[in-house]
Amino acid sequence: MTAKTSRNTVGRSRRTKGAGSIIHRTDGRWEFRREISRDPATGKRRFIAASGRTKADARERFDAKVAEMERTGLLPGAKSPYLKDYAERWLEEYRLNVKPTTYRTRAGRIKACMDVIGRVRLTELTPDHVRQCMRVLSKRLAPSTLKDHFVSLKMMLDQAELEELIPVDPCRRVKPPRVEPTETKILSPDQPKQLIEAVPNRGAKRRGPAPTVDVDESWMLLFELAFAAGMREGERYALMPYELEQRDGVPGINVQQQIQQYGKPEQAVIPAWLKAEHLYGILWLTTPKTHAAHRFVPISMSLWQRLWARIKRLGIGPRQLIFTNSRGNPIRSSTERYNWNKALEAAGLPPVTIHSARHWTASMTARANMPDDARTAIMGHTSITMTNHYTHRDEASLAKLLGQAIPDLHDDTDIIEAEVIEEAS
Template identity: 25%
Template structure:
């Protein structure tokens, strides 16, 4: 398709969808295609006969607008370069790739778009896709590392990994449509860096923070500090929300999006089936972060009691059960996650506790659950992780009680082994003494029979000259 001298005989740009309305209409044009946002745009190309004498038709789809489909069609046939040659640049392919990724969530698409516009297109946008090499991609990252010194907020190693991941995914898409054969981003070396681990606000670390203002990037409260915050927040309209995040490890959007129909207080469970996000100044309801995030979480008796109190406060005037969101705004819609975070920060300052993020309550919930003796697999299911490795690497800070318990267990194991070794050595010494005593007694009996004194076992014989 690329690199061949082809002549486009006929091109078409059209819109289509796969909803049931089309099949109900007898397979014809869907009557909803005129609606904004319904369906996606496609283009088809009928190419002239190749050397095999056969006609070739190329179809591509999934574009969000007609202009994007027409632009992708022009890129595909090399309409912007010398006729007879197809040289799609990296920047052009990144635009096509983003348009064709219709399954991306809002936040993921926003992240990809930002990385493409801020880093990839300025550095690699004009490079022909077929001319992209590992050295060229490596030079881009070297330039970004050097520019870090002049940045007010330097890029972290994790950001470099995400930029390479975006480029790697886009180039894999180019491989699937036979634009290139290898992925140059696969062999690129990045600055080494470690993911920040959550640390616990011990008394010594709190004293250091109060004296210097220095705080770790990720920190969690101890059980006592979490209890102090919840006691301070008691009576606040969002007290139950923060209680659920601290005990169940819910994400901010999951907690803000809870509805009364998601609760079964008699069974003591809650169903996490969606979340809310802030998008362009609006609060919208959307699916959870991953498929594993759709889960059923067990509630403890204290949280069930708090939810019953909240339900009695929210009962309608006629005594009917409340409907809609547990934590709603004045219009009955879900609260903005940004407002939930703002209220949390204000309560934290009022309580005088060491600073943590609202998301750090999720880190702490995992650590507290482990400190209570729960299995790591149970914690994974509670948090909604698809992999237990992510749970172990990210959300399991070592609390002081866990560290002390592990230290005592290790010391007990060593002391027990030392006692066993000491007992074995003493028993071996006793057996040796018994054998020596038994040997001396037999020699004494033999000496009496011969009527001569018995020399000590250890005394050497004297030689007479």
């Protein structure tokens, strides 16, 4: 070996295969490096490496890394990792691939499960442990929420199976918690108009310097957009003038953003792939819920003109929020819910949720026999299955459709007139 080759080699000690390498780098630092098994999920090569100013420092850091990887299941160890430790690592990786709101919900579900069975080692986990977890949680959770806990646990254990930490996910051998579907109550076809007209009479507490007429108009327009355009809450709160478009002379809204609660800037973890801009407090301006949620929704010329009249009167810029609170900050769902309930009460209407307005929209499009692809596009759903979930047929429309489908099965000439005789008291 020449002197030049010797200088470029960097002090390296050969060890037995699988033991790794000890490297004395040109900068004077020492490095421990070892190749481990390929990633079962991707097939890519994996390495553990740690460096330090001395060989002892490097070794200490290397051993600490190995211990941490064994604790969370990234590296096979003498013992299988505890379920809670694996969950910690799984959530860290999961966080990078979902929106903050999705992560927050999933993390809460996983933590609740870990409080019950987190001290069980992965390889010792059985279907009975899963059943026990569901029994304990069922005492304080609604059936639909309990099922989502089960689904969250199964997602995590499916990954553990993929990583070959367990032979099979025990959730596969457990029946998911039973959930009886509950139907969302919606207003009848003519009741949304009554609700909107009742806004000025709702008797809500006035806050801030904004004139009452502007505040009333704000809620009337927001509620109308919920029914007439089927927009989600966050989509309505994020509406800006630049989203109002006319296509082939048709006025409409090019829905392309929403407001979500992601947390304060110093606490929120925003994945690199997610476009999100902090607005105020815990509120962020971000992309629609799904790719299908980015859509063009036609609206009436009357609604279009009233939106633009508000924009011009208040001097709202192209990329400023059309709807804000008295302090000029984004609308909060709790504030809208308060004014919604007040308007329902003033109109003498049954209590329904704000989200039921989207169900009303889907139901009215079905009532009009709108094609499935059009209904799905307007709702911003990825499939007609979800749109049908939002659809509720009223008795009048069912009777009309059934009357059109079923021919008259009885001869009117055979009708016998009956006289109703009231008994004397």
